[in-house]
Amino acid sequence: MEFETVIGLEIHAELLTATKIFCGCAPKFGDAPNSHGCPVCLGLPGSLPVLNRRVVDMAIRMGLAVGCEISHNSVFARKNYFYPDLPKGYQISQYDMPLCTNGAIDIEAEGAKRNVRINRIHLEEDAGKLIHDQDADSLFDVNRCGTPLIEIVTEPDLRSGQEAYAYLTAIKQILEYLGICDCNMEEGSLRCDANISIRPKGETKLGTKTELKNMNTFRGVEKALAYEALRQRDAAASGEAIVQQTFRWDPDRNRTVVMRSKEEAHDYRYFPDPDLLPLVVDDAWIRRAAETMPELPARKRARFIADFGVTPYMADVLTLEAAIAKYFEETLAFCKDAKLVANWVMGEVLRFAKEKKISVASLSVTPRRLGALLGLVAEGALSANAAKRAFDIMEMQDKDAAAVVAEEGLTQISDTGELSKIVKDVVAKNPKEVQRYKAGETKLMGFFVGQVMKATGGKGNPREINKLVSELLGQG
Amino acid sequence: MIDKKIVQHIADLSRLSLSDEETEEFAHQLASILGYVEQLDKVDTSNVEPTALVAPARDPLRQDEPTPSLPPDKLLQNGPKVKNGYFAVPKVINQ
Ligand SMILES: [Zn+2]
Numbered sequence: 343m344e345f346e347t348v349i350g351l352e353i354h355a356e357l358l359t360a361t362k363i364f365c366g367c368a369p370k371f372g373d374a375p376n377s378h379g380c381p382v383c384l385g386l387p388g389s390l391p392v393l394n395r396r397v398v399d400m401a402i403r404m405g406l407a408v409g410c411e412i413s414h415n416s417v418f419a420r421k422n423y424f425y426p427d428l429p430k431g432y433q434i435s436q437y438d439m440p441l442c443t444n445g446a447i448d449i450e451a452e453g454a455k456r457n458v459r460i461n462r463i464h465l466e467e468d469a470g471k472l473i474h475d476q477d478a479d480s481l482f483d484v485n486r487c488g489t490p491l492i493e494i495v496t497e498p499d500l501r502s503g504q505e506a507y508a509y510l511t512a513i514k515q516i517l518e519y520l521g522i523c524d525c526n527m528e529e530g531s532l533r534c535d536a537n538i539s540i541r542p543k544g545e546t547k548l549g550t551k552t553e554l555k556n557m558n559t560f561r562g563v564e565k566a567l568a569y570e571a572l573r574q575r576d577a578a579a580s581g582e583a584i585v586q587q588t589f590r591w592d593p594d595r596n597r598t599v600v601m602r603s604k605e606e607a608h609d610y611r612y613f614p615d616p617d618l619l620p621l622v623v624d625d626a627w628i629r630r631a632a633e634t635m636p637e638l639p640a641r642k643r644a645r646f647i648a649d650f651g652v653t654p655y656m657a658d659v660l661t662l663e664a665a666i667a668k669y670f671e672e673t674l675a676f677c678k679d680a681k682l683v684a685n686w687v688m689g690e691v692l693r694f695a696k697e698k699k700i701s702v703a704s705l706s707v708t709p710r711r712l713g714a715l716l717g718l719v720a721e722g723a724l725s726a727n728a729a730k731r732a733f734d735i736m737e738m739q740d741k742d743a744a745a746v747v748a749e750e751g752l753t754q755i756s757d758t759g760e761l762s763k764i765v766k767d768v769v770a771k772n773p774k775e776v777q778r779y780k781a782g783e784t785k786l787m788g789f790f791v792g793q794v795m796k797a798t799g800g801k802g803n804p805r806e807i808n809k810l811v812s813e814l815l816g817q818g
Numbered sequence: 819m820i821d822k823k824i825v826q827h828i829a830d831l832s833r834l835s836l837s838d839e840e841t842e843e844f845a846h847q848l849a850s851i852l853g854y855v856e857q858l859d860k861v862d863t864s865n866v867e868p869t870a871l872v873a874p875a876r877d878p879l880r881q882d883e884p885t886p887s888l889p890p891d892k893l894l895q896n897g898p899k900v901k902n903g904y905f906a907v908p909k910v911i912n913q
């Protein structure tokens with residue numbers, strides 16, 4: 343029987359605010375334990391949570407970016423569970439009245455497009471950190487408690503690990519463009535859980551689902567889902583029932599491990615949090631948020647193709663990060679040859695940024711400097727190879743193109759007078775080759791061009807040299 | 819309907835251990851409290867918007883401006899057990 347995989351994702355994104363969601367503590371990690379906490383963080387009696395306006399603003403922007411409706415009234419609820427990572431004994435979240443509902447984004451995987459519906463985006467607070475492996479006790483640090491999160495929940499619209507990867511990447515890109523999350527899965531500022539089931543092709547009812555957690559990389563999500571899809575097919579093939587369970591992905595062994603089965607599943611007993619009034623968002627607020635939205639990846643990509651004539655692939659790479667797109671467009675202000683600029687940004691610029699593990703925005707070769715360098719290439723004053731060398735030196739020594747080209751003597755010789763003198767010289771020194779050439783051995787052209795290039799120290803303009811050599815030998 | 823099984827389930831979720839007599843007693847108490855409140859179910863609310871809170875106020879919002887946190891020693895002072903700047907709690911297996 344042919345099966346279809348059905349996947350839904352829940353993404354948690356930590357928002358880049360200056361303070362926590364319900365108190366004025368800074369949401370900083372890596373600092374001394376328990377150095378960012380207050381009575382609200384600790385859930386001390388008499389303390390009251392007060393919602394951070396910027397958290398709402400960021401969530402509205404994310405909602406708008408994925409086409410959600412923004413609720414004028416949403417409600418905070420208590421999700422009750424007894425575990426020492428939250429001192430209150432409950433997490434403040436949103437339940438049946440979330441801030442954003444009914445969105446969708448388009449993704450592309452394996453050459454096929456898919457519209458992925460987003461059921462909801464809601465606000466919640468993060469839990470604290472527990473350390474289990476340093477002591478006979480478990481150790482609790484409150485610093486992360488109350489860090490603002492948005493949870494983005496899809497409908498079960500994804501059909502493979504690759505699609506899940508594409509969707510996750512698209513969400514990451516939007517979060518980064520909006521500047522509301524730094525999207526580091528390894529450090530946990532972006533987290534992804536998945537529900538997955540299989541069903542016979544053509545069936546519309548959902549099969550029994552399992553849950554996947556602890557997928558700490560983008561590829562880990564893809565691999566874990568591919569693994570689980572296969573496991574469920576194997577189980578179905580051998581007549582085994584799929585049991586509702588939660589699995590953890592083990593990246594070292596490339597397999598899933600059972601965390602808990604349904605009997606242990608949580609019963610969260612949600613109810614509206616009496617400490618918080620309903621969140622009221624009026625049209626003016628939504629309008630303000632919409633007006634301050636940056637250009638999003640999909641639109642930027644389309645514009646790059648239409649306005650600059652770059653290929654769809656180039657447009658994908660150039661819009662991968664907002665910083666890359668910005669670098670590209672800023673360079674265009676100094677060099678109008680869009681394809682040349684695109685090739686260089688995709689080549690040298692990204693290569694250097696990757697090697698140095700920095701953003702393109704932090705390179706010594708700024709868009710202005712790159713533009714000036716490429717201007718020299720475009721007007722034929724610098725060969726592509728010389729330009730690459732210049733780029734290396736500019737980056738290393740933090741210098742302008744003009745300075746490096748002058749200091750290193752990289753300027754290409756396009757001066758016909760100078761070149762033709764060298765060509766004549768080379769021809770005079772190689773009478774035998776000239777004879778063979780004239781006897782029809784035209785592949786010797788390469789030999790003459792090579793000799794001339796050598797004599798110029800690699801700085802001769804190859805097109806000019808070719809022209810001069812064939813003119814001279816042709817005249818014979 | 820509240821019975822001993824439900825009381826036991828709620829107690830488990832709250833990590834409370836109840837004796838048989840207590841379970842029996844709380845089942846009885848909870849059933850009578852809920853039975854009293856359930857009278858509200860008789861009211862037809864099909865045309866009424868769900869209400870989370872009765873106060874007609876808006877939630878006050880806070881600007882995203884930091885305020886000082888507690889000094890760690892103060893923050894930890896009510897902890898029954900503290901180790902190396904952490905609250906120490908009985909070992910729990912990662913959920
Ligand atoms: Zn706090």
